[in-house]
Amino acid sequence: MTELLTAAQMRSLETAAIESGEVTGLELMERAGRGVVEAVFEEWPAYRNAPQSVAILCGPGNNGGDGFVVARLLYGKGWQVGVFLCGDPEKLPPDAKTNYELWVADGPVAELSEKALRAMPYTLYIDALFGTGLTRPLEGAAKDVISHMAGRNGDDFSDALICIDAPSGLCTDSGRIVGSDSSGFANDINRFAKLTVAFDSPKAGHFIGHGPGLCGKLVVKDIGLQNWRCFQPSKNAKPGSRPFVLRDGKAVGILRPQMLELIGPDRLVDDIRYRYQPGWPWDSLGKAGWGNHKYSHGHALILSGGAGKTGAARLAARGALRIGAGVVTLGVPPVAQMEVAGQITALMLRRIEDASALTAVLADKRITALCLGPGMGIDQRGEALVKAALEARGFHPPYEGRSVVLDADALTLISQDEALFGMLHERCILTPHAGEFARLFPDIAAKLTAPAVSGPAYSKVDATREAAKRAGCVVLFKGPDTVIAAPSGACRISSAHYARAAPWLATAGSGDVLAGFITGLLARGFAPMQAAETAAWLHVDCALAFGPGLIAEDLPETLPAVLRALEV
Numbered sequence: 001m002t003e004l005l006t007a008a009q010m011r012s013l014e015t016a017a018i019e020s021g022e023v024t025g026l027e028l029m030e031r032a033g034r035g036v037v038e039a040v041f042e043e044w045p046a047y048r049n050a051p052q053s054v055a056i057l058c059g060p061g062n063n064g065g066d067g068f069v070v071a072r073l074l075y076g077k078g079w080q081v082g083v084f085l086c087g088d089p090e091k092l093p094p095d096a097k098t099n100y101e102l103w104v105a106d107g108p109v110a111e112l113s114e115k116a117l118r119a120m121p122y123t124l125y126i127d128a129l130f131g132t133g134l135t136r137p138l139e140g141a142a143k144d145v146i147s148h149m150a151g152r153n154g155d156d157f158s159d160a161l162i163c164i165d166a167p168s169g170l171c172t173d174s175g176r177i178v179g180s181d182s183s184g185f186a187n188d189i190n191r192f193a194k195l196t197v198a199f200d201s202p203k204a205g206h207f208i209g210h211g212p213g214l215c216g217k218l219v220v221k222d223i224g225l226q227n228w229r230c231f232q233p234s235k236n237a238k239p240g241s242r243p244f245v246l247r248d249g250k251a252v253g254i255l256r257p258q259m260l261e262l263i264g265p266d267r268l269v270d271d272i273r274y275r276y277q278p279g280w281p282w283d284s285l286g287k288a289g290w291g292n293h294k295y296s297h298g299h300a301l302i303l304s305g306g307a308g309k310t311g312a313a314r315l316a317a318r319g320a321l322r323i324g325a326g327v328v329t330l331g332v333p334p335v336a337q338m339e340v341a342g343q344i345t346a347l348m349l350r351r352i353e354d355a356s357a358l359t360a361v362l363a364d365k366r367i368t369a370l371c372l373g374p375g376m377g378i379d380q381r382g383e384a385l386v387k388a389a390l391e392a393r394g395f396h397p398p399y400e401g402r403s404v405v406l407d408a409d410a411l412t413l414i415s416q417d418e419a420l421f422g423m424l425h426e427r428c429i430l431t432p433h434a435g436e437f438a439r440l441f442p443d444i445a446a447k448l449t450a451p452a453v454s455g456p457a458y459s460k461v462d463a464t465r466e467a468a469k470r471a472g473c474v475v476l477f478k479g480p481d482t483v484i485a486a487p488s489g490a491c492r493i494s495s496a497h498y499a500r501a502a503p504w505l506a507t508a509g510s511g512d513v514l515a516g517f518i519t520g521l522l523a524r525g526f527a528p529m530q531a532a533e534t535a536a537w538l539h540v541d542c543a544l545a546f547g548p549g550l551i552a553e554d555l556p557e558t559l560p561a562v563l564r565a566l567e568v
């Protein structure tokens, strides 16, 4: 697990550090510049002993200040350095001004323009125009130069460009390009940089929207702010509760850095770690210590569609079984009974013709989780099934109420019927992809797809949080940047980017398996938020473990090896 910060949180952290008197802003800027130089040599080790040429594009704020530090440090190592400034040096903030003056003792500063930049080629280019302080669209010379660097004139700088903190123009909270009419929804923009060097922590915008596509490789450099990060183990953490303990700023145990937590803007000085909560059943992923018969691991019921449409539910059911639900039953309409019976073995089969049959089956209190939607159909039968499922709350110790995953067709049905939507309760999980999300929450989706006119821009995190609050349940908004939010505002990003890139997951049926994973964990007693985030993370882990060529059927079959590797 890695904490992602917003720009405002990063500023509070820096302010807290500076106000403590233990470090100055100038020292932080020096460390940031040093971090960039280190990252350059890590990426291009051959340049360590072979100085090159570099163009450094400096902006009017502290991002530009970092650029002047890099200029000075590389010049000191024998590099040929061209420095271009956008803005008035007299108006630079104090630390940036100091570094500007230090640089001016070494070399000239040219006014930033596309023409000046094109006067000679450089081996590397450093974008120090704007970082976390971007508030409005790029304009003038900055806009010209950034669009030139992005290939407007047919040149490709993407293998030679290093961004300090962020590609300039990117909103570090939302991963959206401020001022562009691109929604930041789809990954339809080419890579901008080879490397982006962030400080202390990644920002949310590095992982959602266009952020991951533009940043290239993301490197995070420590600038010594740990003491202001509340990293001490939680008072509640039991010895041995490994998933929740952070050491040296890194999580240990099964919540690895890949599970990214996004924290609320108001929680910085409170407790920004993943909080240990007694009773969370992480350690039971491998079933240890969790009862001794199949029903003590829960019973999941997954409803199937009719003849010829049973594949999606079978995939979900297989996922639920592999993730450890003790019993998984497929609820099948009579017309599909033969089709399903011929395909399954460990799964159980129940004839569920209509809503009244479902209500009767749900009288069995041992059914602890339910999944509706994959292949279900959006006809009257489907609608009645969703209603019956939402009515039959059941009892599920230690929580009141049976958990219900609503995916695919079930989402379409609740988007068409306000009364059904109003029946959602705190044990539901909605798992929309972007299209389903827009059907369910059209006004929220419109905010997300409207051009970002200023920063911080409305983000997928904002949208998912707002949706969860409105629905009154957990919403898992799918995509390579899956965002999971609870009505309380708790939010996680499960990112399949950078080292976790798993484009093979974009394959038919993988969403059905995810719904099954979530249902299986819910059946076993995971709370909705825990079930959603754990399932999303294991889903990507399975795709990574299997690799290219993955089809949805492979996901549940890869899970045992993934669980084994976790030593759960």
Ligand SMILES: NC(=O)C1=CN([C@@H]2O[C@H](COP(=O)(O)OP(=O)(O)OC[C@H]3O[C@@H](n4cnc5c(N)ncnc54)[C@H](O)[C@@H]3O)[C@@H](O)[C@H]2O)[C@@H](O)CC1
Pocket: 010, 011, 013, 014, 028, 029, 032, 059, 060, 061, 062, 063, 064, 065, 066, 093, 129, 130, 131, 132, 133, 134, 135, 136, 137, 138, 139, 142, 164, 165, 199, 223
């Ligand atoms: N916060 C921290 O802890 C640290 C910050 N550092 C650097 O400081 C950066 C943040 O510095 P700042 O807050 O000064 O912000 P930036 O340097 O990102 O830019 C902000 C300045 O540009 C103006 N501005 C915003 N959008 C503009 C636009 N489209 N066109 C023209 N001007 C625009 C703002 O009014 C402000 O003056 C970080 O990205 C990082 O590079 C580092 O020095 C390390 C420590």
Ligand SMILES: Nc1ncnc2c1ncn2[C@@H]1O[C@H](COP(=O)(O)OP(=O)(O)O)[C@@H](O)[C@H]1O
Pocket: 408, 433, 478, 479, 480, 482, 496, 501, 502, 503, 504, 505, 506, 507, 508, 509, 510, 511, 512, 513, 514, 539
């Ligand atoms: N490029 C990608 N990288 C990683 N995961 C992806 C990518 N595209 C889609 N996914 C994931 O694949 C799954 C697709 O689900 P969904 O859209 O419901 O498809 P289906 O209905 O065919 O199963 C989701 O979990 C989504 O997060």
Ligand SMILES: [K+]
Pocket: 063, 127, 128, 129, 130, 131, 163, 164, 165, 166, 167, 168
């Ligand atoms: K930048």
